[in-house]
Amino acid sequence: MSTPVLTSLLADLADDFREPQFLWQVATVAVCFALAWLSSRYLKRLFAGGDASSGMVHIGVQSFSRVLMPLLTVIFLAIAKEALARWQHTNLLTLLFPIMGSLALIRLAFYILRKTFVREGRIGSFLAAFEKLFAGLVWLGVVLHYTGLWPDLIDTLDSVVLPVGKNKISLLSIIQATISVIFTMVIALWASAALEARLMALPNAHSSFKVVMSRVGRALLILLAILISLTLVGIDLTVLSVFGGALGVGLGFGLQKIASSYVSGFIILIDRSMSIGDMISVDKFNGKVTQINTRYTVLQGLDGAESVIPNEMLVSTPVQNYSLTNSSVAMWTDLTVAYDTDLDSLLPLLAEAARVTERVCQEPGPSAYLMRFGADGLELRVGFWIADPENGRSNVLSAVNRAIWTVIREQGANLPFPQRVITLAQSPAELVRELGAKS
Numbered sequence: 177m178s179t180p181v182l183t184s185l186l187a188d189l190a191d192d193f194r195e196p197q198f199l200w201q202v203a204t205v206a207v208c209f210a211l212a213w214l215s216s217r218y219l220k221r222l223f224a225g226g227d228a229s230s231g232m233v234h235i236g237v238q239s240f241s242r243v244l245m246p247l248l249t250v251i252f253l254a255i256a257k258e259a260l261a262r263w264q265h266t267n268l269l270t271l272l273f274p275i276m277g278s279l280a281l282i283r284l285a286f287y288i289l290r291k292t293f294v295r296e297g298r299i300g301s302f303l304a305a306f307e308k309l310f311a312g313l314v315w316l317g318v319v320l321h322y323t324g325l326w327p328d329l330i331d332t333l334d335s336v337v338l339p340v341g342k343n344k345i346s347l348l349s350i351i352q353a354t355i356s357v358i359f360t361m362v363i364a365l366w367a368s369a370a371l372e373a374r375l376m377a378l379p380n381a382h383s384s385f386k387v388v389m390s391r392v393g394r395a396l397l398i399l400l401a402i403l404i405s406l407t408l409v410g411i412d413l414t415v416l417s418v419f420g421g422a423l424g425v426g427l428g429f430g431l432q433k434i435a436s437s438y439v440s441g442f443i444i445l446i447d448r449s450m451s452i453g454d455m456i457s458v459d460k461f462n463g464k465v466t467q468i469n470t471r472y473t474v475l476q477g478l479d480g481a482e483s484v485i486p487n488e489m490l491v492s493t494p495v496q497n498y499s500l501t502n503s504s505v506a507m508w509t510d511l512t513v514a515y516d517t518d519l520d521s522l523l524p525l526l527a528e529a530a531r532v533t534e535r536v537c538q539e540p541g542p543s544a545y546l547m548r549f550g551a552d553g554l555e556l557r558v559g560f561w562i563a564d565p566e567n568g569r570s571n572v573l574s575a576v577n578r579a580i581w582t583v584i585r586e587q588g589a590n591l592p593f594p595q596r597v598i599t600l601a602q603s604p605a606e607l608v609r610e611l612g613a614k615s
Contacts, residue, residue: 183324192265201268204260208252216244243287246280278318282311292366356408364401368394387452388445391470433488434471440487441470450490454499455565458490464566478568498565504537507569508559509577512552514590519546519554522587529579530560535572537561553592 192198220241253276257269286307293303320326333348372390445468450456454465456475463477473490475483498505513522523544530542542560549555558580562572584591 192267197264198268200260200264201266204256205253205268205272208249208256211252212245212248215248216241219244243280243283246276246283249276250280274318274321278314282314285310288362288366292362292369353408353410357405360401360405360408361398364397365394368397371397387468388442391442391445433486436488437471437486440491441468441472443491444468444473444487450495450497453566454497455503455505456498457496458485458493461485462496478570503565504561504563505565505569506559506561507573507576508557509573509580510547510555510557511580511584512550512555512592513584514553514592517554517589519556522583522589523556525583525587526556526558526580529583530558530576533560533572533575533579535562535564535567536576537563552594 192201250273253269253273257266257273260266260269289303289307290299293300317326320329330348333351334346336347337344338347338350368390371393375386375390375393378386444450450465450468450473452465452468456462456465458475461475461477461483463475463481463483465473466476466482467474471487473485473487475485477483513519523546526544527542530536530544531538536542537560540561542558544556544558547555547557558576560576562569
């Protein structure tokens with residue numbers, strides 16, 4: 177078994193402590209920590225003061241600030257070690273370098289994981305447990321390094337061979353392959369999340385364009401990560417041609433609907449026929465578009481219920497979009513008044529009642545019309561426009577009807593109800609006698 181690294185370093189530090197040059201190591205370490213602290217504060221102020229419109233690449237300052245200090249300390253320690261090693265020993269810097277490097281690695285991993293998987297500031301129990309496991313493994317590696325057991329552990333893992341089909345793979349190769357795949361996928365997901373956040377912050381780009389670019393970017397980054405991880409594992413990429421052929425056959429037969437929905441999702445986002453926030457109606461579903469995903473679109477109805485619509489339906493079925501070019505929606509309410517009503521004075525009052533109602537557009541303004549001469553009275557219609565149908569239509573219709581009812585009562589107009597006259601061919605007495613004779 178090899179000599180523990182920590183024992184050797186402590187022995188060398190004991191020898192250096194007796195020499196005056198040891199103070200140079202202590203001073204160098206203090207300067208490295210001070211420079212790292214000052215540099216981290218400067219970088220935090222620089223990034224925090226940047227303007228999003230200036231094109232500066234922003235990072236999460238509040239979360240990345242915990243990474244800056246140990247990361248800069250490692251950089252300054254590495255530079256100082258190389259410079260100071262020309263004149264004297266650097267055992268103190270060698271002792272501190274793995275500790276600060278491990279701390280920087282743990283905090284950087286936490287930053288990447290939380291930027292990738294945390295939504296709305298809530299950390300899931302699985303992610304919290306994984307972070308603790310990762311930190312424990314890193315510190316375990318530091319302990320193995322200082323005790324000199326790291327080379328022995330590598331040799332032991334390499335000697336354990338597992339049969340996989342006709343081949344034999346060492347346990348060390350499996351662990352390295354797993355770490356490579358996880359590392360490349362996490363980096364790809366983190367990069368796609370950062371790209372999506374950057375695209376969504378563009379002020380002048382259309383929402384559909386931003387969603388399309390974020391989806392395409394995520395797909396390309398994940399594909400690139402898969403190819404890189406397969407190469408690192410040692411899998412020949414030519415075997416993907418067989419998988420691609422099988423996938424094509426599967427899409428052709430069993431996955432037509434799913435493939436159509438995915439393609440339709442990109443078509444919807446590219447042609448901008450609808451975007452997030454639009455009020456649409458398709459088939460028996462209607463509501464506001466809250467999500468446009470690659471396979472489905474989510475509609476939130478005015479009652480709060482959410483409908484998941486496959487994108488294929490939105491492409492192959494006629495869709496009524498109330499917000500495509502103009503969000504204004506025409507509405508009306510019908511009423512019937514008696515034939516003796518003075519329409520010349522009533523119609524302007526009905527239009528004015530709708531005009532003063534909240535959320536009713538002033539341009540074009542409300543209007544009142546005589547639609548037809550009905551069997552029970554004069555049939556009128558009061559039409560008006562609203563500009564915010566996403567806030568509901570029944571509530572504004574109710575407000576207009578209440579305002580119209582107030583005008584009807586003030587004017588003393590009569591709202592007739594249907595009346596029917598039944599004429600008997602015989603008098604009741606004759607009918608009773610006839611029925612009695614038959615019995």
